[in-house]
Amino acid sequence: MNFALHATRMSFPRLATDTVQRAHLIGIAGNGMQSLAEVLLARGWSLTGSDLDPSGTAWLATAGVRIDTGHAAGQVPTNCDVVVYSDAVPENNCERRRATELGLSQRSYPSMLGDLMASRFGLAVAGTHGKSTTTAMAAEILDVAGFAPSVVAGGAPLGRNSGGRRGRGQLVLVEACEYRSNFQHLKPRMAVILGIEPDHFDCFPTREAVEAAFAAFVRRLPADGLVLAHASCAATRRVVAGAPCRVTTFGVGSAADWRAQIVRSIRGRYAFEITRRGRSLGEVALAVPGRHQVLNALAAAALAAECGASATDIASGLSQFGGLRRRFEVVGHEGGITFLDDYAHHPTEIVATLATVRESYPGQRVWCVFQPHQASRTRVLLDDFAASLHNADRVAVADVFPAREIVAESDMNLATQLASRVRAQGGVVLTAHDTNGILEQVSTALIPGDVLITLGAGDIRKICDAFARRLRTHRAAS
Numbered sequence: 001m002n003f004a005l006h007a008t009r010m011s012f013p014r015l016a017t018d019t020v021q022r023a024h025l026i027g028i029a030g031n032g033m034q035s036l037a038e039v040l041l042a043r044g045w046s047l048t049g050s051d052l053d054p055s056g057t058a059w060l061a062t063a064g065v066r067i068d069t070g071h072a073a074g075q076v077p078t079n080c081d082v083v084v085y086s087d088a089v090p091e092n093n094c095e096r097r098r099a100t101e102l103g104l105s106q107r108s109y110p111s112m113l114g115d116l117m118a119s120r121f122g123l124a125v126a127g128t129h130g131k132s133t134t135t136a137m138a139a140e141i142l143d144v145a146g147f148a149p150s151v152v153a154g155g156a157p158l159g160r161n162s163g164g165r166r167g168r169g170q171l172v173l174v175e176a177c178e179y180r181s182n183f184q185h186l187k188p189r190m191a192v193i194l195g196i197e198p199d200h201f202d203c204f205p206t207r208e209a210v211e212a213a214f215a216a217f218v219r220r221l222p223a224d225g226l227v228l229a230h231a232s233c234a235a236t237r238r239v240v241a242g243a244p245c246r247v248t249t250f251g252v253g254s255a256a257d258w259r260a261q262i263v264r265s266i267r268g269r270y271a272f273e274i275t276r277r278g279r280s281l282g283e284v285a286l287a288v289p290g291r292h293q294v295l296n297a298l299a300a301a302a303l304a305a306e307c308g309a310s311a312t313d314i315a316s317g318l319s320q321f322g323g324l325r326r327r328f329e330v331v332g333h334e335g336g337i338t339f340l341d342d343y344a345h346h347p348t349e350i351v352a353t354l355a356t357v358r359e360s361y362p363g364q365r366v367w368c369v370f371q372p373h374q375a376s377r378t379r380v381l382l383d384d385f386a387a388s389l390h391n392a393d394r395v396a397v398a399d400v401f402p403a404r405e406i407v408a409e410s411d412m413n414l415a416t417q418l419a420s421r422v423r424a425q426g427g428v429v430l431t432a433h434d435t436n437g438i439l440e441q442v443s444t445a446l447i448p449g450d451v452l453i454t455l456g457a458g459d460i461r462k463i464c465d466a467f468a469r470r471l472r473t474h475r476a477a478s
Helices: 003-009 031-042 058-062 094-102 109-117 131-144 179-185 207-218 234-240 292-306 311-319 347-360 375-380 382-391 414-424 435-443 461-477
Strands: 022-026 046-051 066-069 082-085 105-108 121-126 150-152 171-175 190-193 226-230 246-252 258-266 269-276 279-289 329-334 337-342 366-370 394-397 451-455
Touching (some): 022 094, 031 058, 131 150, 179 207, 269 292, 337 347, 337 461, 347 451, 366 382, 375 382, 382 414
Parallel strands (some): 046 066, 121 171, 366 394, 366 451
């Protein structure tokens, strides 16, 4: 199916999300919630919001959104049409209870994404790794092709406020998260599955459970839809076996309908040829570093092409994609030291990111400050995390960022356990785990030519910024 050939015959009734309304967003500082807010603001909605930590939302305040710090029942406007809450906000939250008392409509973040996609031509990007980047890459290609999609994603492109934007066309492109089976609220016409690995152990305790969730998501596709599946991922192949629609595969250097053959790499930036069922679509050169980005770019190219984008659109869109915040982001250079920050919080992602550091900064000493995200993930994958950190010359392990969970007493020393296992594999690991201790130990040992990267899905970026500020202050004083 080619969207470009069928768009004129499709009917799109007016939706509730098309009508200007008033909404209150609980947990508005979350990346996905900010993206949703940007789309709603562009549609003329009036918004308010609250968050325990509203840092990063200054742009929303500038746009006229009143944002309260913390949660309180009195912060819910009595005249709002809908209260939207993020995954981090429990049912007993005081603002949600107040909304119930007022008889206000309440919607979760993923259900609002479902509303945005309903009766539109929906595109969804799912998978354990690479969702945000692939979504952003596909958006870039579709923009070049003139489709102007609406986009909601968790990662913000460099230079933009969020990963959300309202498009002019009828395409709605979203990042489809498997956490708590949130992607079950979506009903896309086309979907990408980048790969499946155990990750969210607080809701999917077994491999079978997470695969069942993905299989249920795939079954939501219509008979005339399409699922693009990672050919080299056995779990993905199992999941799409029961798809009710056409299945097309993609892979790097493997047997697949869509293939990428790497041509060259220069300091971690890759160029590759794309073929579709044996026919070459030409060469693509990426501006973002990392071998893993080739697979993301191939998936984005296949999705956009199935919508009608040309080979020229694909090459142009991918070459001008500059990356996302917190995805191998260069934070700065101070005193001859390079500071990087990345969202990697799973062993597979850490391996890929540290490999990219080595390719991009050959011969330089690599420091890695890793903040584990969620105790459940850290506990189950402890040995995998230890192995993944081995490619750094010096490692610091910060205390676990709990995120949505109450950490048991037995898990309070997970950072110490992880550090010990890295040492047991021959790694050099600092003794400090608290933020101030890590700052002290690393700052005194950094020398010109070093590369420091902070990794994690929590608030680890604050450490990276603090390193740069400290060096800048010391250099100015000297």
